[in-house]
Amino acid sequence: MTRVFSGVKPTGHLTLGNYLGALRQWAEIDQHRADALFCVVDLHALTVHHDPARVRRLTRQAATLLLASGLDPELCTVFVQSHVDEHTRLSYLLECVATDGEMRRMIQYKEKSPRERARGGSVRLSLLTYPVLMAADILAYGTDEVPVGDDQTQHVELARDLAVRFNHRYGHTFTVPKATAPKVAARVMNLQDPTSKMGKSQDAGPGVVHLLDEPDVIRKKIMRAVTDSEEDVVYDRGSRPGVANLLEILAACRGEEPEALSGGYDSYGALKKDTAEAVIEMLRPVQQRHRELCADPGAVDAVLREGAERARGIARPRVDAAYRAIGL
Ligand code: ADP
Numbered sequence: 479m480t481r482v483f484s485g486v487k488p489t490g491h492l493t494l495g496n497y498l499g500a501l502r503q504w505a506e507i508d509q510h511r512a513d514a515l516f517c518v519v520d521l522h523a524l525t526v527h528h529d530p531a532r533v534r535r536l537t538r539q540a541a542t543l544l545l546a547s548g549l550d551p552e553l554c555t556v557f558v559q560s561h562v563d564e565h566t567r568l569s570y571l572l573e574c575v576a577t578d579g580e581m582r583r584m585i586q587y588k589e590k591s592p593r594e595r596a597r598g599g600s601v602r603l604s605l606l607t608y609p610v611l612m613a614a615d616i617l618a619y620g621t622d623e624v625p626v627g628d629d630q631t632q633h634v635e636l637a638r639d640l641a642v643r644f645n646h647r648y649g650h651t652f653t654v655p656k657a658t659a660p661k662v663a664a665r666v667m668n669l670q671d672p673t674s675k676m677g678k679s680q681d682a683g684p685g686v687v688h689l690l691d692e693p694d695v696i697r698k699k700i701m702r703a704v705t706d707s708e709e710d711v712v713y714d715r716g717s718r719p720g721v722a723n724l725l726e727i728l729a730a731c732r733g734e735e736p737e738a739l740s741g742g743y744d745s746y747g748a749l750k751k752d753t754a755e756a757v758i759e760m761l762r763p764v765q766q767r768h769r770e771l772c773a774d775p776g777a778v779d780a781v782l783r784e785g786a787e788r789a790r791g792i793a794r795p796r797v798d799a800a801y802r803a804i805g806l
Contacts, residue, residue: 490678495666505548557785564793
């Protein structure tokens with residue numbers, strides 16, 4: 479059976495981008511078609527300035543939202559990365575296979591390191607090496623497919639390269655994984671700046687819709703989305719990114735194609751209104767289930783404990799084999 483692995487970082491409140499680009503597809507498709515593991519990758523939240531209590535809170539919230547989004551522990555494995563030591567054990571071995579040049583070429587490092595430098599003067603070494611930890615996350619499970627948004631494909635490429643290199647040098651140990659992108663909404667853009675992605679690091683901004691935003695807040699954010707000075711509603715990602723983003727969000731909510739919706743509106747107001755209502759309706763059951771799960775924290779603990787046990791059981795033999803293969 480195909481093995482699927484993917485994860486979400488607890489660096490902020492999960493967004494509509496995370497849901498449409500990842501969580502929804504994991505719940506609706508991946509957990510039914512594959513042996514799938516989904517992980518809150520909390521170690522990855524330590525690569526930039528962080529508040530320990532916030533990371534702990536957001537890890538819990540993200541795990542609860544994975545379940546609220548429909549991940550079913552009977553069908554897939556849901557766990558927290560730091561509960562399974564195999565990730566860091568393998569990461570070190572892969573650091574002995576990766577090169578510093580490879581790390582410096584990673585787009586996210588190039589983007590984030592100047593920001594960190596401007597903020598505090600120094601960059602954590604883990605920001606440079608975290609793609610190796612991500613490769614370990616993937617390779618430890620013999621993963622065939624990694625469903626991710628297109629911002630993550632470079633990291634999955636690195637995992638492939640490291641798997642091939644390790645296998646070539648030390649004997650076949652790892653499956654070579656590949657990234658699979660969702661058909662729709664591979665990249666939901668910020669409502670206020672539709673040329674950059676809707677990321678959870680921009681937490682408080684009005685351009686980011688969070689999964690737990692109240693309906694009124696969602697409505698306000700979408701009604702205030704930046705569009706352009708044209709009047710017709712036409713789908714053109716290149717020259718009309720704001721309108722295209724709204725059409726893509728609406729289409730993704732309805733399971734339709736954005737091009738098909740493009741002729742159906744004669745004003746931005748009407749498009750925004752329909753988009754807001756579609757998002758609110760889509761998130762309603764997720765929010766309801768989240769409230770129920772928060773009322774039963776013991777049940778979430780049990781899911782995460784069992785998930786970590788199962789994950790460990792899968793990862794340990796392969797990581798042990800990698801230790802032997804490399805000469806330990
Ligand atoms: P973030 O960028 O929000 O920190 P993560 O690295 O935690 O996201 O990614 C979790 C998943 O959500 C990944 O598969 C990522 O590609 C996807 N994702 C994140 N933001 C978006 C977005 N704006 N549009 C589509 N998918 C996204």
